[in-house]
Amino acid sequence: MRYIISSILSMLPLSALAEVPRVMTDIPPVYGLVAQVMGDLGTPVLLLEKGADEHDFQLRPSQMSDIASADVAVWIGPELTPWMERALKGATGNMVSLPLLAVKGTKLLEFGAMDDPAEHQGHNRDHDHNGTDQHAWLNPENAAPWLDAIAAVLSAKDNGNAATYAANAAAAKAEIAALDTEIFAALAPVKDKGFVAYHDAYQYFVLHYGLNYRGAVAMGDASTAGAAHLREVQGTIADGVVCVFPEVQHDADLLLQLTDGTAAKAGAALDPVGTMLNPSPASFGDVLRNLTAALKGCLSGA
Numbered sequence: 243m244r245y246i247i248s249s250i251l252s253m254l255p256l257s258a259l260a261e262v263p264r265v266m267t268d269i270p271p272v273y274g275l276v277a278q279v280m281g282d283l284g285t286p287v288l289l290l291e292k293g294a295d296e297h298d299f300q301l302r303p304s305q306m307s308d309i310a311s312a313d314v315a316v317w318i319g320p321e322l323t324p325w326m327e328r329a330l331k332g333a334t335g336n337m338v339s340l341p342l343l344a345v346k347g348t349k350l351l352e353f354g355a356m357d358d359p360a361e362h363q364g365h366n367r368d369h370d371h372n373g374t375d376q377h378a379w380l381n382p383e384n385a386a387p388w389l390d391a392i393a394a395v396l397s398a399k400d401n402g403n404a405a406t407y408a409a410n411a412a413a414a415k416a417e418i419a420a421l422d423t424e425i426f427a428a429l430a431p432v433k434d435k436g437f438v439a440y441h442d443a444y445q446y447f448v449l450h451y452g453l454n455y456r457g458a459v460a461m462g463d464a465s466t467a468g469a470a471h472l473r474e475v476q477g478t479i480a481d482g483v484v485c486v487f488p489e490v491q492h493d494a495d496l497l498l499q500l501t502d503g504t505a506a507k508a509g510a511a512l513d514p515v516g517t518m519l520n521p522s523p524a525s526f527g528d529v530l531r532n533l534t535a536a537l538k539g540c541l542s543g544a
């Protein structure tokens with residue numbers, strides 16, 4: 243009997259035997275966390291293409307059919323990647339969707355969490371935001387609950403490897419906690435230097451590390467702001483901002499024009515979503531490392 247079963251199994255295509263789930267991810271930091279949890283067992287698929295804007299991306303038809311046949315989708319949530327939400331509607335009933343912003347224990351911020359209410363009295367409020375700030379991967383503390391949730395979802399699909407997923411998640415948590423300590427130390431000398439960024443993506447990072455973020459020219463969904471907001475940012479930049487930071491997938495001109503006649507310098511272009519990275523298990527940490535290097539590079543020169 244045993245012999246018969248094993249010869250039947252040996253005739254099945256390899257894919258019928260593989261238990262490691264096929265996992266879709268939306269952005270490089272999420273890809274990195276999933277890749278760390280999967281370890282040597284497998285590799286997730288990253289949907290966001292190199293150089294693309296995370297808020298406004300078009301999936302190719304081949305990516306849509308990839309998603310439809312996947313076992314698991316790990317993504318930030320509809321607040322960041324509505325293109326992913328639309329694609330998931332076409333997935334089979336067996337697919338498990340894990341939107342990370344909904345994971346218990348995630349530290350969430352509302353847009354405008356850093357605003358001083360007094361400062362806005364009588365101002366044009368065209369730049370005020372409502373709703374959850376989607377850029378929660380920029381607080382490394384969110385990695386811990388997310389890694390646990392990823393390990394749980396993968397284990398539910400592939401219980402035979404549950405111990406490996408749990409061990410990999412634990413190792414990733416320890417690694418990211420060590421990186422967090424390193425970044426605190428690296429940024430401590432520049433934490434009071436004011437800076438302005440291209441789009442309003444940095445609340446999680448700057449509140450966690452205690453930095454002097456003074457605002458952004460574009461909204462949290464990367465849409466452009468009105469003239470009144472630009473005038474306000476121009477005033478902010480003239481008022482002691484040390485550096486302004488463009489972003490990799492956006493034209494720097496608008497931001498740089500606002501520094502005319504001020505002492506502010508232009509720093510390296512930031513990549514808050516890691517769109518220029520080659521996706522790897524290190525992508526979550528690399529986004530934070532690269533932000534740290536760019537901020538420190540300009541702010542420490544003052």
Ligand SMILES: [Zn+2]
Pocket residue numbers: 296297377441442443462463464
């Ligand atoms: Zn963004």
